Amino acid sequence: MNASTIAQPGLTSTPDDGTLATFAKAIMRSLAGRRDKPGTISSAETLCSRLDEASRTWTTHLGTAQAQMRQATEQLLSGFAQILEQLDAIIQPAHGAASGQPVTASGLDSRAQVLEACESRLRGLIQNFQGFVQSRDAVMQSVRQLAGESVSLGTMAEDVAQIARQTNLLSLNAAIEAARAGPSGRGFAVVATEVRRLSTESGDTGKRIGDHVQAFGQHMNAALKQASEHTAHDAQVIHASEQTINQVIEQVDSAVSQLNERAAELSARGEAVRAQVEQLMIAFQFQDRVHQIMDQVNSSISSAVARLQQSLKDGAAPDADEWTALLSAGYTTDEQRFASDHGSQNAAAPSSNDTTFF
């Protein structure tokens, strides 16, 4: 409200800067100098009454503004607090994604770990395949050696048959020599006959051994041939499986990398947002300062009006020092004191981070 809008007749001094203090002083100066003129007192009383009415209105409006600002600030802070809690839930470690929890940055980490475990298992499977092939190759090598031994056995059986034939021939010669010897060679002839019979049996046994060894060798070779065919087929299957697994692993690697990058990005962004929200919450401390300044303004308005009404009764204006003290009573912030000392200049809220320890 501008003072000129409530100027009354009989007042010669009109405030030139529009402040309440100057206006009040103008009233009191006018009142003190013109008490003898009719209408002066009633005009001053009217002005004070209007001023009182205006101060009540201003106080009410200030209170309304304070209440609204306090409520809005509290709502904002409450909302920010909830945002921070949710950010904490997203960023901070939780239990694994395998538990069916919502996807979070930590959940992505867990999934990445699961995928890495899958990759490790698949690589282990390939190693198992390769180990199996190596074991079978070792068995096949032993079988090949065994086949080689069967050939030696066949040779040995042939040697036995050859020895039997030579023995048979030798026993035949012995029988001829025994016949020539006459009666004295009969005993020797019996021995020669028996040796011949044994050599014949040895020859038959050697032949049977040879036959068995040959059959064994044939079975062995057939088995080797079949095993070689299976080995080639298995090698192809294993090779194809290995390629498939490698492709899967590459895809898994790619997915894991993307998930890890995404998780890291989410965490970084979450941290950045959290820091910003925290800074915003800190900035909202202005509300406390504003609230205290407005409280003081409310109180000061009431005190000023009461003092002016008292001055009207006393017929004497408060002096400058008293008036300044009245207006500055209840200051709680340095910017209030600064503004009071430097006229209409505004002062910023302090930003000192110093702590005074006692």
Added chain:
Amino acid sequence: MAKTILIVDDSSSLRTVVRMALVRAGYDVIEAGDGKEGLAQLDKAGKVNLIVSDVNMPNMDGITFVTHVKAHPRHKFTPVVMLTTEGQDAKKEQGRAAGAKAWIVKPFNPPQLLDAVSKLILP
């Protein structure tokens, strides 16, 4: 077991900011809206490890509150950090005389408060 800090401030928004800073640092927090409530909370809690108190509050201001705390046999050794818009040396001297251990002018930042708390808090 987490240490407990009592916050005394008539501004609920300020209490929210202080509470979040302290809880995030691992402290338990109880709150009061003025000095009288603060004394009642102390009686109820039995023991707190530190108090953070405003100065200008209705019903009972922070200086009076600290004076009462220091006169209480159970709480007289509890450290008090004043957290206020007041930056005048005269006010600080009142706080020191009443028994406060530190004085921080609002607006504060959490590391500043946590630094003072960690230096002063009782075991």
